[in-house]
Amino acid sequence: MKGRGLLYLGAAIVLVVYPLVFSGAFAERIGALVLLAAIGASAWNILGGYAGQISVGHAMFYGIGAYVPLLAYRLWELPPLAGVPAAIVLSLVLATLIGFPTFRLVGHYFSMATIAVAELIRIVVSNWDFVGGAIGLMGPATSRTVFDLSFKSSVPYYYLFLGVLAVVLGVTWQLERSRMGYYLRAIKAGERAARSLGVPVRRYKLFALLLSAAFTAVAGSLYALMIGFADPDSVFSLLVSVDMIIVAALGGAGTLAGPLVGAAILVPLREYTNSIFGGGNSGLTYILFGGIIMLIARFEPGGLMEIGRRLAALLPRAPRREVRRRAA
Amino acid sequence: MTLLQVVVSGLLIGAVYALFSSGLTLIWGMMNVINFGHGDFVMIGMYTAFVIVVWLHGGAGWTGPAAALLLFAIGVIVYYALIRPVMRGPMLAQVLSTFGLALFIRYAAFWAFSANFVTLPEGALGGTVNLGGIYLAVPQLIAGGVAVALTVGMYLLLTRTAIGSQLLAVSEDRNAAMLMGIRPDRMQALAWGLASAAAGIAGALMAAIYPISPTIGETLVLTAFVVVTFGGFGSVPGALLAGLMIGVVQALSAFWFGPIYRDVAVYALFVLMLWVRPQGLLGTA
Amino acid sequence: MLLEARRVTRDFGAFRALAEADLTVAEGEMIGLIGPNGAGKSTFFNCLAGDLAPTSGSVHFAGRDVTRAAPEAHARLGMGRTFQVPATFEDMSVLENVMVGAFLRHPGRRAAREAAEAVVERVGMADIRHARARGLGTPGRKRLEIARVLATEPKLLLLDEALAGLNPAEIVRAIELVRQIHAGGITIVIVEHIMEVILSLAQRVIVFNQGRIIASGKPADVVEEPAVVEAYLGHSLKRRPPR
Numbered sequence: 090m091k092g093r094g095l096l097y098l099g100a101a102i103v104l105v106v107y108p109l110v111f112s113g114a115f116a117e118r119i120g121a122l123v124l125l126a127a128i129g130a131s132a133w134n135i136l137g138g139y140a141g142q143i144s145v146g147h148a149m150f151y152g153i154g155a156y157v158p159l160l161a162y163r164l165w166e167l168p169p170l171a172g173v174p175a176a177i178v179l180s181l182v183l184a185t186l187i188g189f190p191t192f193r194l195v196g197h198y199f200s201m202a203t204i205a206v207a208e209l210i211r212i213v214v215s216n217w218d219f220v221g222g223a224i225g226l227m228g229p230a231t232s233r234t235v236f237d238l239s240f241k242s243s244v245p246y247y248y249l250f251l252g253v254l255a256v257v258l259g260v261t262w263q264l265e266r267s268r269m270g271y272y273l274r275a276i277k278a279g280e281r282a283a284r285s286l287g288v289p290v291r292r293y294k295l296f297a298l299l300l301s302a303a304f305t306a307v308a309g310s311l312y313a314l315m316i317g318f319a320d321p322d323s324v325f326s327l328l329v330s331v332d333m334i335i336v337a338a339l340g341g342a343g344t345l346a347g348p349l350v351g352a353a354i355l356v357p358l359r360e361y362t363n364s365i366f367g368g369g370n371s372g373l374t375y376i377l378f379g380g381i382i383m384l385i386a387r388f389e390p391g392g393l394m395e396i397g398r399r400l401a402a403l404l405p406r407a408p409r410r411e412v413r414r415r416a417a
Numbered sequence: 418m419t420l421l422q423v424v425v426s427g428l429l430i431g432a433v434y435a436l437f438s439s440g441l442t443l444i445w446g447m448m449n450v451i452n453f454g455h456g457d458f459v460m461i462g463m464y465t466a467f468v469i470v471v472w473l474h475g476g477a478g479w480t481g482p483a484a485a486l487l488l489f490a491i492g493v494i495v496y497y498a499l500i501r502p503v504m505r506g507p508m509l510a511q512v513l514s515t516f517g518l519a520l521f522i523r524y525a526a527f528w529a530f531s532a533n534f535v536t537l538p539e540g541a542l543g544g545t546v547n548l549g550g551i552y553l554a555v556p557q558l559i560a561g562g563v564a565v566a567l568t569v570g571m572y573l574l575l576t577r578t579a580i581g582s583q584l585l586a587v588s589e590d591r592n593a594a595m596l597m598g599i600r601p602d603r604m605q606a607l608a609w610g611l612a613s614a615a616a617g618i619a620g621a622l623m624a625a626i627y628p629i630s631p632t633i634g635e636t637l638v639l640t641a642f643v644v645v646t647f648g649g650f651g652s653v654p655g656a657l658l659a660g661l662m663i664g665v666v667q668a669l670s671a672f673w674f675g676p677i678y679r680d681v682a683v684y685a686l687f688v689l690m691l692w693v694r695p696q697g698l699l700g701t702a
Numbered sequence: 703m704l705l706e707a708r709r710v711t712r713d714f715g716a717f718r719a720l721a722e723a724d725l726t727v728a729e730g731e732m733i734g735l736i737g738p739n740g741a742g743k744s745t746f747f748n749c750l751a752g753d754l755a756p757t758s759g760s761v762h763f764a765g766r767d768v769t770r771a772a773p774e775a776h777a778r779l780g781m782g783r784t785f786q787v788p789a790t791f792e793d794m795s796v797l798e799n800v801m802v803g804a805f806l807r808h809p810g811r812r813a814a815r816e817a818a819e820a821v822v823e824r825v826g827m828a829d830i831r832h833a834r835a836r837g838l839g840t841p842g843r844k845r846l847e848i849a850r851v852l853a854t855e856p857k858l859l860l861l862d863e864a865l866a867g868l869n870p871a872e873i874v875r876a877i878e879l880v881r882q883i884h885a886g887g888i889t890i891v892i893v894e895h896i897m898e899v900i901l902s903l904a905q906r907v908i909v910f911n912q913g914r915i916i917a918s919g920k921p922a923d924v925v926e927e928p929a930v931v932e933a934y935l936g937h938s939l940k941r942r943p944p945r
Binding site: 137138141142143145186187189190191194196197198200201202204205206208209212213216277327331334338342372373374375376378379380381382383384385386387390 | 508510517
């Protein structure tokens, strides 16, 4: 559909030129943080939005993604980037540990397990001096080589994140159109019916989980690269999981653009409320987030994209055959 | 601290876990809904006790009933406003609804009471008791005893009373219950009220022995998850047994390995359970 | 024998929902299962389809033992089913729903789409193929379910009350569709309440009551059997369908 394609092209252009138009440390930083949030939420979206399996402990993958590279730096003075593959592998192992037993069970077991394991890991990491205990880990203060990716300005990070986001969204887009995409949506829409059609439900849930975990770990690594520091509260806490979920759900879980839309709204919003109400994870920001999540759940689980779709359907348009892009 | 003392302590707190978990399992069994905010309901019970004893200078005896009434009301309201509309919906909506509720309540408490934890003053029900060489704090003993009594009471309510059998009927077969003239909606709201009230009383009981903080709900709900999984889907007796067990496991883990392991051991056990016997101790496969 | 169920029994705790049910179905047959509510037909159905594991007894399909096999395995072997309460994928379009079925035999998107388009055409839904399933009424959903399972290219199709909730005109269309599918070479076992449908469609009828099979044979014969008449509380089986 021409209209939609034009919209995406426009969005892509805006994303690419944003730092050039809105220059200045604050705007650049916000931009990078929006993209980072979009990556994490898009990763969560693969499992939660498309497959309908709600993880409320995704912070564990994010945290591993942040910690392992920093650990590689601390132990062996490697550029943090070198630790990313190991972080991904560790996340995949953890994901299998959780998904394998719970995906054969019906109901909320998976969600319950994600929150329990995430909390378990947070406690262990907080009390384990080898990985920095409650203090956390630091990365290289300045770039020793280009591979350290330690920049003063947010702009290089912005473009790095944009590249990674493009990859994540590209993979998601391909997924949508493939058999796996159809199967995941079927699982979300009705597991029993999906089974009756030969969909190997457990296997596909696991695939989605693994893909989601891997991308989330990458998001965590990007966080560590940009911030140069990670501690249990900033990467392993429940609120990290909440951020991913609300960004995806507000924008539109199960849609390609949802997470980015959600990030573009919520990241600036959170910066704003944090600054008014004062101090880091201030109570009021999360009162607001809790309220938003309840409203989404109660009134529009499809998020803003769904609201947009409904509004678009109301617009008068010339009668023409509706061509569904996905099936094309 | 002898081993026996640790075990008995564990049993007493375990009884309180059983009390609030029995509500969670009731709702789960009836409606296949998991309340991610259940721990925060307990937290509200704790703060209710705090407000009554410390701010209003009321007697400790008021805390239980006040918490029960307050949480009963909250439970019913939450059911009608949030749960009923999303129950038939996608999993995303179901999980997010109570999850959002949990966040909302938790951070509202955070804002109202600040992050610091508070405790009830010793005076209220102070003192220790010596039971055959074991020293137990009176509040602990009361908490454990009342919790067991109420959990058993919940079970009796469900199995021996008319209203209980109506609740169970809805749990078994909603349509059949409707044909018998039972209003499933009312019963489900009642279940939410009861479950929340149980959580509230548990909170009031715990207030005397636990430090009270706004985020304690996060840990408590996980404890409840473990207890209901161990106890089996929808089983109140299972929740009682599992609650006691988890209390002991926690106490022993802390005693043998150190305070961090209190919760870590329980969560690890949870994952193990999911691998090996997800239907719980008393459940059928 | 395409399908052989032997002494299938299913208990729910102390309650025996199904006792010693036997059924053999040869290729090309059209079998009807009837019986009052709670008679065990749905339980039997679910045991055949793999949604429930029998407490005892066995189910063999196409020579393989599928007694404890998962529904996915049943589908792959060529046994498809529909659901009493239509379980279409609400937020997906008609075509997308059918594609999910088609993907079983055609892993590639293009091939799956072509196969799905063909099925959608065959069941007469081509003009609404991009409509969301959510917007369809009950007859549309039932037809979609059938199209979707047809896309899995089943050898045996289990239809669970495919005609319930339809008005007489829709029933006529639906019967026609079932006949067409059968004529196309697919063996059919259909559970139904509406007597006239079963009697006109089925070559052989199995009657359930209280968890047991109480009669089986040609429709005209079964209708006369005293046990069967009694099972329906003395009502004649040659009743007109309710308006």
